């Protein structure tokens with residue numbers, strides 16, 4: 001009797017949680033990872049997937065994407081499975097007033113594992129309401145997070161155009177009260193500098209869009225600013241959040257060259273960023289590869305680092321017993337023009353290739369199979385009665 005329902009053979013397994021970066025085989029039994037070892041015999045697998053020449057990784061975790069709260073939000077399945085993502089974090093689309101509806105309409109219906117950051121604004125990310133200071137309630141936000149800690153992993157603060165600290169301070173307070181973290185998307189203002197903002201965050205809190213054009217990470221001298229380096233030493237985290245407007249090679253390349261990588265690689269995916277800057281998970285990962293980040297590190301920052309940040313270390317790993325969320329990625333070795341985002345005019349980095357997602361497995365079920373690696377040939381189609389009336 002085969003021990004495994006699916007046996008993935010000959011892939012280059014990268015599992016940061018267990019320090020694995022080598023060609024190995026991976027067996028899945030039911031909904032869980034059941035074995036990772038060299039040379040597991042084919043007779044142990046009910047179905048064999050040949051991943052020769054490809055990478056086998058934990059299901060990717062997109063730390064910043066959008067499946068509710070504004071016109072560009074997409075369904076989790078369409079934005080995740082084709083690009084190897086099995087877990088996404090909705091980044092502040094809902095607030096404490098709107099979470100239940102979002103949970104009913106989207107989270108409960110999704111085959112993708114959806115976590116969420118709760119917006120400090122009770123109404124969530126719905127246009128003008130984001131500016132309503134009176135709807136930024138730390139206690140009620142924290143209460144909802146405590147109630148629904150199965151889905152809610154932290155707090156989001158974003159897009160507040162006022163001059164003061166209300167949104168940020170209340171976001172930090174809600175995170176403190178709920179024992180979670182806050183992720184901030186705020187531009188610098190004369191009254192609200194980035195250095196002061198980073199000072200107000202606690203270890204485990206962070207900012208997204210870290211390589212956005214116009215974000216203050218790189219100074220006029222081309223160097224990563226000292227207060228960023230100090231903030232990281234204190235435990236402040238930096239997320240990519242690529243999006244349509246928030247990633248520039250001119251920021252990211254010098255930061256990487258100077259040893260300042262992002263903690264997490266994420267897409268900020270929505271309808272606009274999908275088609276303009278092609279902010280899919282595999283494409284954003286490809287950009288970091290093209291800038292010289294080693295593949296094992298690209299994968300770690302797209303899986304295990306995110307899992308640790310959101311305090312869900314049961315995912316993002318291939319440890320036997322973990323949910324069988326597994327992604328097979330192929331590096332396609334042909335010239336690729338990789339685009340950054342809107343404010344630069346979508347500038348291109350020419351790369352030697354790009355990552356393409358071949359196969360997405362969530363909880364042991366194949367959800368996306370680009371070249372049919374897990375499927376049978378059409379010539380084996382069973383005969384059917386064609387003499388229909």
Ligand SMILES: [Zn+2]
Nearest residue numbers: 064066091268
């Ligand atoms: Zn976003």
